[in-house]
Amino acid sequence: MAISRRTVVLAAGCIVLALVPPIAALTNQPFYVDLFRRMMIFAIAAVSLDLILGYGGMVSFGHAAYLGIGAYAVGIPAFHGIENGWLQWGLAITASAVVALVIGAISLRTSGVSFIMITLAFAQMLYYLGISLETYGGDNGMRLAGRSRFGGPVDLREPTVFYYAVLAILIVFLALGSRLVASRFGMVVRAAKSNEPRARAIGFSPLPYKLTAFVIAGSGGGLAGALLANQTEYLTPDFMHWTRSGEIMFMVILGGMGTLFGPVIGAVALLLLEDVLSALTAHWQIILGPILILVVLFAKRGLFGLLVGAEARDG
């Protein structure tokens, strides 16, 4: 069987990401390790959002909430001297899952604009909760006492080690995600997006499936948050601000909704544009805006669709 364009693009993406640290070392530009690590962390958040936004049609406008929860789940224990990474990251995933369960159980009873507004409202509530945490810096946030510790060779203080750890997590997350969307469970979530009355008439009550997907997406966002806290070594309620939720959503749309891999390209492209354009002018968003509009108008499956063509849709 011929190798599909999709496989080529995915393999190329993998190789490019794997080569960033050696190239940065050769060219003496360590900044790029930092930048690409940041991109991959946001990619994990964007891919997790795509699971519900692209595949489930759930327009959650509060995905940054989980970034914040994940970040605080690393920052607060670290503040109290608990630096064990397994514990911190485990907490980040569990806490995000629990919060997603609560938000989902309430918001998924609605749809359309109400759903968008409720998820947005919950995220803003958490944002203000973060501001009210005076012990942990209030609206200024706080420095992370130290990066999560895992023992053995996994020392996140080492930029390259941290980089490859994030890359490995991203790849595992994508692999799990592509199994998920093709599974029986994934079919139900996609079918409920495509035609909910039909799914019901066939015998499925979509709510439990959608809620489960919502929780899975939330825990993915929480994991990204734990990584982000380690990345910036700083955490602030701004992680949860609604503009951050919008940014993650843009990554998904820019890269291609319902393509799973597209949001990775979306995250890379958006942060790269931000980086390049902000160096040109302080008003870089004036240039970014039209670019996003063009992609939305002319690339149905986003940048991934442009690269891969008709095979963009996962299955």
Added chain:
Amino acid sequence: MAEPLLSIRGLSKRFGGLLASDRIDLDVTRGETHAIIGPNGAGKTTLIGQLAGDLRPDAGSIRFADQDVTRLGAPHRARRGLARSFQVTSIFRDFSALDNVAFAVQAHRGSSFRFWRPARSEPALRGPARVALESVGLGGRADVRAANLAHGEQRQLEIAMALATEPRLLLLDEPVAGMGLDESQRMVRFLSTLKRRITIVLVEHDMDAVFTLADRISVMVYGRIIATGTPPEIRGHDEVRRAYLGEDQA
């Protein structure tokens, strides 16, 4: 004599001032094809909605397969063996034809809280789905995206989805609506091959289809069933002729 497969008693549904279902009694016996006809606005769609579980009746009861299902929603009734087609074709447009049918099979075979194995590689889903697709004559179109099928093919696909679940009762809401003469004749021929094997409730405007397929016909007018009988009885029924059939059918 066994209990009828579907048994409706005193079913009433009011929308504001409109009594869309007015104390409807109806029995559908196992194996029969029961057509429901009536002029536009007679309340057929409301009745279908209540049978399928999309609408909650204000009063009355529905028994299906020896159980009271009045309070059950559509998914629960579907799992008990009530399959339906919609008046406006309702399929998963982004899925291939085979995916559509395999998904219907999935609803009736084991849990769908399975996260790992690709659904498209499960023979237990694909096998029966292929058989159902073949049976409606779409065997050669299995991999076509459902949105790209012709209108008539989409209607066939919907029937295949219903059949794949091995239903006890097939609820068909205007299965030949919008079809050309050829297509509609083919569909009627196909549906007649299902007769006896599956109990069918058929709501249809096309009188040729109704009189070809139905064992019994119920006539609805203003939310009430004014007559139930065999096709010759209905043809000869004075009130029905006045209310509905008109000159061309007389």
